[in-house]
Amino acid sequence: MTWRMRVRHRTGYSYDGEVVSSFNEARMTPLSDSTQTTLESRVEISPPASVFRYRDYWGTQVTAFDIHSPHSELVVTSTSVVETALRPRALSSLASLGWGELGTDQVRDQFAEWLAFTPRTDPDGELSALARESAGTSAPADAAIACNEAIRAAMEYRLGATGVHTSGLQAWQERKGVCQDFAHVTLAMLRSLGVPCRYVSGYLHPKSSAEIGETVAGESHAWVEWWDGEWVGYDPTNGREVADQHVAVARGRDYDDVAPLKGIYSGPKSSGLGVVVEVTRLA
Template sequence: MVDSWRLLIQHKTGFGYAGKVGSSYNEARMSPRNEPRQAVLETRVEVWPPAHTHRYEDYWGTQVTALDVHSPHDHLSVTATSTVETLPPGDLIEPGGGADWAELAVPDNVDRWYELLLPTPRTALDEELTALAESIRGAHATPHAAAMALCEQIRAEVAYTAGATGVQTDAVQAWRQRQGVCQDISHLVVGLLRTMGVPARYVSGYLHPSSSAEIGDDVVGQSHAWVEWWVGRWTAYDPTNGVPVGARHVVVGRGREYGDVPPLKGVYSGPANTGQSVEVTITRLR
């Protein structure tokens, strides 16, 4: 029997300002997606002060709630509440399985995934990391085996340290200090995979922190990031925790890097921003 989970996720975030803001324009990427390994039973986004909102799907397939506020306000609060049914990892690829190096280099495949083979500001590598990518590629017969070995090495060498970095930190910085958060570890893995010639994308979502969660308990959850790579088909892996993506993971969006999927971003007219607040609560319902 498949052990599915049902998760209730409440994600509260927003900005404070040093005075009254006349107007603000924002985009929230906080609504999970319907896809084969998760079913969204309910999702809603609430905004304070009241805002004009509309929803659309962006270039990468992420659900976006666009909102603009035209009344004076000194803070903006956005709360996304979702109920999602999730499944454990499915048909996992064996280390020696998937497409081979020659298949990834076929021009049609390179052209198909071109945007996911290019470096971005947060995933670009230096000479040391480029050499690391080349050595890992050379040591493994298949791209999937190389990807798994890469995740293991990054997890062993880069310590997960809350607060060690910020949203602007790039892969090179995280590698040099050998510490970071899930965003940094995912950027490192994505950048190294692309340098090896493996199409890779950054995934943003949520993670329930406990594999033995009690039904009905509210816990402090996490906005989380992991990676997917293409070796004939897409496969997902959480390099921060060293596990396949499963029932504890909820996908919100995908892109080239964090800059494509920030939970909340926007522009405004008025005094200085005094900071952003974030609070995620996750409850296992069954």
């Protein structure tokens, strides 16, 4: 089964006065790979800007732009049409590598960047111990799911409980957070076990029974992928495998590698931020 979706993602900043100049990077163009195909995509910027597009180290398409005319508002709108395909692998320990194979020098060298802790995914002793306890003697695939079940049992999903700069450890200590936090805590646990894993940003269509042509309010979403012989996508927030309703935009070590929009500017402080995501099922 496949889904074809149109995703419209609008981010707007307003400022207390006129910004003299700004330099920005937008990571808002969905990926094309074995699980999805981006059929069309455009990024529109207001006020008009000089644009340069490239793929970063992690394979994400970046729209870099700078504005040198005075402006009191910045609006970036990405509109994409993406076709997704059902992931072929059902989660099963029978299909995964064992701990001995994951622990070889070859694997640890090849996936060193996906095994290294970052400031957002550095666990404390309690979280590392929970990972070991949850994993028990299970194979890596089952251990990864068990870690997620432990997180979901202990943490509450709560909007506004954390901020964009919150680390996984901070969210864990508060026992609450949003999808970004659930992903960071999961990565911290898996890396503490020696399982290569990465952060994925994108979108999730919230309605599995959506009618063709129906537009619904969506949000940016985050999940993880781990490697146990092949990459497996898993949504820690919802406790399920990544499937047709997920649209991947970027992959990295954590949120800092995939932030949808970031930059620097010269001028007064920002006085407002508005984000609107609309998702329409087309087929």
